[in-house]
Amino acid sequence: MSARTDLRVRVVAATAAAAVVIGAFWPRRPPPAPSAVIDAGATMSADAEAGAAAVARAGDPGDDDAGAPRTIDVKAPRNLRIEPPPEVRSARPIEADWNDAQNVQFLTPDEFACKAHIVREWLRVACTGREERPFFTAARSGSLVAGDPAEVSIDADKETSSIVLTFPVRRGDRRVLQIEFQGGGYGGSFDQATPALTISEAWLDGEPAPAIVASPPLI
Amino acid sequence: MQRRSFHRRAALSAGVLAWLTAAAAGTGGCHASGDPPGAREGASSGDAGDGAAPAVETDPALDGSPAADAGADGDAGDAGAAPVAIQGGSIVRAGDSLILADEDQRVLRIVPVPGPKPKVVKSDGGAKLAQREVPLPGRPANVAALGERIFVTIRDPGLLVVLRPDEAQGAVEVARVDLPADAWGLTITSDAKTALVTSAWTHKLTAVDVGAARPRWSIDLPREPRGIAVHAERAVAYVSHLTSSAISRVDAIDGEHPSARMIALPPSPLRDPSASPLDGSLGYSLALSPDGSRLFAPRHALGAVGDQSWFGASALDVLLTAKDEPLAPPRVTKQVSAKLNDDESTFDRITTRSSGALSIAMLTPFVQPRAIAYRRSKDTLLVVGEGSATVSEHEALALDPSLALRRRYDLDCDGASGIALSADENTGYVYCRASHEIAVVDLGNGRSADGPRRHRVADDPLPELAALGRRIFHDARTPAISGGLACAGCHPEGRDDGHVWREIETRRAAFPIPSGVEPRVFVGGPDVVGAQGMARQTPMLAGRVRAEGPFGWHAENPDLQSRVEEGIHLHRWNAAPRDPTFTTKAAAALAAFLRAGLVPPPREVRPLTDQEERGRAIFTSREAQCSFCHTPENDYTDRATHPLRPWTSPGFDPDEAPFRAPSLLFASGSAPYYHDGSEPSLDALVSHNEDRMGKTKQLSPADKKALVAFLRTL
Numbered sequence A: 001m002s003a004r005t006d007l008r009v010r011v012v013a014a015t016a017a018a019a020v021v022i023g024a025f026w027p028r029r030p031p032p033a034p035s036a037v038i039d040a041g042a043t044m045s046a047d048a049e050a051g052a053a054a055v056a057r058a059g060d061p062g063d064d065d066a067g068a069p070r071t072i073d074v075k076a077p078r079n080l081r082i083e084p085p086p087e088v089r090s091a092r093p094i095e096a097d098w099n100d101a102q103n104v105q106f107l108t109p110d111e112f113a114c115k116a117h118i119v120r121e122w123l124r125v126a127c128t129g130r131e132e133r134p135f136f137t138a139a140r141s142g143s144l145v146a147g148d149p150a151e152v153s154i155d156a157d158k159e160t161s162s163i164v165l166t167f168p169v170r171r172g173d174r175r176v177l178q179i180e181f182q183g184g185g186y187g188g189s190f191d192q193a194t195p196a197l198t199i200s201e202a203w204l205d206g207e208p209a210p211a212i213v214a215s216p217p218l219i
Numbered sequence B: 001m002q003r004r005s006f007h008r009r010a011a012l013s014a015g016v017l018a019w020l021t022a023a024a025a026g027t028g029g030c031h032a033s034g035d036p037p038g039a040r041e042g043a044s045s046g047d048a049g050d051g052a053a054p055a056v057e058t059d060p061a062l063d064g065s066p067a068a069d070a071g072a073d074g075d076a077g078d079a080g081a082a083p084v085a086i087q088g089g090s091i092v093r094a095g096d097s098l099i100l101a102d103e104d105q106r107v108l109r110i111v112p113v114p115g116p117k118p119k120v121v122k123s124d125g126g127a128k129l130a131q132r133e134v135p136l137p138g139r140p141a142n143v144a145a146l147g148e149r150i151f152v153t154i155r156d157p158g159l160l161v162v163l164r165p166d167e168a169q170g171a172v173e174v175a176r177v178d179l180p181a182d183a184w185g186l187t188i189t190s191d192a193k194t195a196l197v198t199s200a201w202t203h204k205l206t207a208v209d210v211g212a213a214r215p216r217w218s219i220d221l222p223r224e225p226r227g228i229a230v231h232a233e234r235a236v237a238y239v240s241h242l243t244s245s246a247i248s249r250v251d252a253i254d255g256e257h258p259s260a261r262m263i264a265l266p267p268s269p270l271r272d273p274s275a276s277p278l279d280g281s282l283g284y285s286l287a288l289s290p291d292g293s294r295l296f297a298p299r300h301a302l303g304a305v306g307d308q309s310w311f312g313a314s315a316l317d318v319l320l321t322a323k324d325e326p327l328a329p330p331r332v333t334k335q336v337s338a339k340l341n342d343d344e345s346t347f348d349r350i351t352t353r354s355s356g357a358l359s360i361a362m363l364t365p366f367v368q369p370r371a372i373a374y375r376r377s378k379d380t381l382l383v384v385g386e387g388s389a390t391v392s393e394h395e396a397l398a399l400d401p402s403l404a405l406r407r408r409y410d411l412d413c414d415g416a417s418g419i420a421l422s423a424d425e426n427t428g429y430v431y432c433r434a435s436h437e438i439a440v441v442d443l444g445n446g447r448s449a450d451g452p453r454r455h456r457v458a459d460d461p462l463p464e465l466a467a468l469g470r471r472i473f474h475d476a477r478t479p480a481i482s483g484g485l486a487c488a489g490c491h492p493e494g495r496d497d498g499h500v501w502r503e504i505e506t507r508r509a510a511f512p513i514p515s516g517v518e519p520r521v522f523v524g525g526p527d528v529v530g531a532q533g534m535a536r537q538t539p540m541l542a543g544r545v546r547a548e549g550p551f552g553w554h555a556e557n558p559d560l561q562s563r564v565e566e567g568i569h570l571h572r573w574n575a576a577p578r579d580p581t582f583t584t585k586a587a588a589a590l591a592a593f594l595r596a597g598l599v600p601p602p603r604e605v606r607p608l609t610d611q612e613e614r615g616r617a618i619f620t621s622r623e624a625q626c627s628f629c630h631t632p633e634n635d636y637t638d639r640a641t642h643p644l645r646p647w648t649s650p651g652f653d654p655d656e657a658p659f660r661a662p663s664l665l666f667a668s669g670s671a672p673y674y675h676d677g678s679e680p681s682l683d684a685l686v687s688h689n690e691d692r693m694g695k696t697k698q699l700s701p702a703d704k705k706a707l708v709a710f711l712r713t714l
Helices: A016-023 A051-058 A095-099 B002-025 B464-474 B560-570 B582-596 B610-619 B682-689 B701-711
Strands: A007-011 A079-082 A102-104 A114-119 A122-128 A139-146 A153-157 A162-168 A174-181 A196-202 A211-215 B091-094 B097-102 B107-112 B132-135 B140-146 B149-154 B159-166 B170-178 B183-188 B194-199 B204-209 B214-220 B225-231 B236-241 B247-251 B259-263 B279-281 B294-302 B313-320 B337-339 B369-375 B380-385 B390-395 B405-410 B416-421 B427-432 B437-442 B453-456 B500-505 B520-523 B534-537
Touching (some): A122 A196, A139 A153, A162 A174, B097 B149, B132 B170, B159 B183, B183 B225, B236 B294, B560 B582, B610 B701
Parallel strands (some): A153 B337, B091 B416, B369 B416
Antiparallel strands (some): A102 A114, A114 A122, A196 A211, B097 B107, B107 B132, B149 B159, B183 B194, B204 B214, B236 B247, B390 B405, B500 B520
């Protein structure tokens, strides 16, 4: 008898801090400001008050947002509980199956326009790449970063202008996928400064349920 | 049984807490900071110079006390959870007090836990927090609180000092245990019977019988062991290292005959562009999940690709303890991907070997990880970033938690080194060693939180310029100086990361480098920019920078300040600051700190053995010629350049200019050797030297051993 446990989809919040990653390329989201800004001409040697903070900020051109230490934006994570996937291998769902699939809300739709659905043990994540999306929230590519590629499909659906990841969630899995968005450099979170949604899926032997952690872009 | 144990822990904690709170708040005859006569007068631990350890006796209060802690703080814990080891740190909480190990001023500081809305205290003044200051017999590294006892590791001399509360003096020493020098990491097992201590420079792990206050065993480990995590059920200790990614596993820690072996844990495999595992560094800390199934290792992945890949990437790697295997799978080699736009002119799938423009922006989730705490109430990990001055919170369940960033808190202090949590885990207290502050972080409860608040706890004992240099040395937030990784990122504590970096000419990169990048820069690995670069093994600085000059691999810099200034240019990837004198000013402060603030490793003072004497005679002989260039009266270097005989460094660009003879001080602890790290040990270096440096080809095996023995004493 297969274990019937909840599938947890943990959502990891994006942070404004990550804006720094791409700040150099995209001025709309400046890097988080240091708490003190001293002109580059500030005297360093005798100014203990300014301290390293002064020196540290002095040569950083363009920072003009002095202020108190800050906490980076927080978006409460959601732990969603849905029907757990059966531990019986099933065939890849056909398109009609997805039409009736259970919705798994895991990202803020108005930010990233991503949707997820589950059919039996199969999970599908789709993010739209429509050009009307704000920069950095329009998907443009998807890739498998690590783990078994068997039965993983990554499709560019040009009809709906979406990147679609489909993969089974089974005991023994350890897999990382990403959907890359427009903007920044290239290569996704695991390479350079491209913002990317990363999905970490692991179902370890001895653990009652898989852990799926979706991390929105660090922007 | 577990629940009863938990309640007893809480009761013991409350007793300590009452004392600490009263003491630190100035009640009961206690004293504010800056004038703690009670703490200074007659404290047995305070007579640092006398060297006389008090009589060691079995202390009933130490014997068999159950764990009083759960993780980094003093009394947090949830009933029903398995007891966990007590993790030492540079800051711990014991009830309503915080205890800080102030390494720079050789004292413990006992501070009342700041209130929920503390006043922001600027570093230039204002009253320091009321506190008790307890002198110690040496520089403390980490502290742990257990029942009515405080345990402190002392670096030089190597000691574990045990103190008890004392109303008049703050705390008094009740036991002192001799340990291998440079005692650093500290963990007390969940049964409270054993304290485990790493000795960094002397690379040991020692078990101390807490009840008897004596060492039970000591075992040799690879270089720079630091963090300790104990798996109670298996009687296993895991130890991290500052200079490698591998983890030491020590079995049978509850017995008399432990055994050690290395466990491979490649850093950041998802960001590894190569087929072989990356180097890792900065393994200061470890944490276990409450059930012991996952071991979390924050460190630095050298050569990884990422947001600022010149220096690599921050890593938070997970070891599955059931089989001691990495949780994250290796990166795929065969691309499985799809893209919406087939126009290669607008979408060029970039491989890691020809990656796109390097970001010069500043972000990784954390930089220079120093400490980690498992937040059980949220199943998250809190990582203290020294260089980024942050606490970042990560999902513990992710395959690579460094990518699963949940929240990040900017501390705006310098040299963040440790974290303690409140009992409800909703507040973090971070010790910022370089700015001598405590930052209070409202971790909230899944909601927006106020920004951190800082409290000054001490003045910097260094002269003003050197104190400024100390803060710069640890700060990675300034593109104009650090380029995302501070000096301490490669020279932790002024020592070295054991890594061979690459100095490349940016014009030789495999793709166009953005304008404004320095013409010569460092990278952590060849795949970062598709160029090999010249080999640059990180040199140790502490104790080796007294000379006027010259400095540099080829003696190209006449003095230390000019070398530091050139180093600033080499270690960043961005345009020069607006003020052209900025770098010079920073270099002056850094040079002052390197000389006045870095503490050389401990050195055993004793007569040479016969073998070492034999080695010294060989070293100074006209036949071997070692001392011709490594002159003993000048820190074992003539500071001149000497051509190396035909030399190849596979995997690196040739560097044929003559090299400056390096100082041999502290050579025993700075492997690997040569600029390309091609010799892993002094034995190997001497064995393979032939007549490459001086003339050692003629030496017998016994003489070579003697020479190595002498080199180890320097």
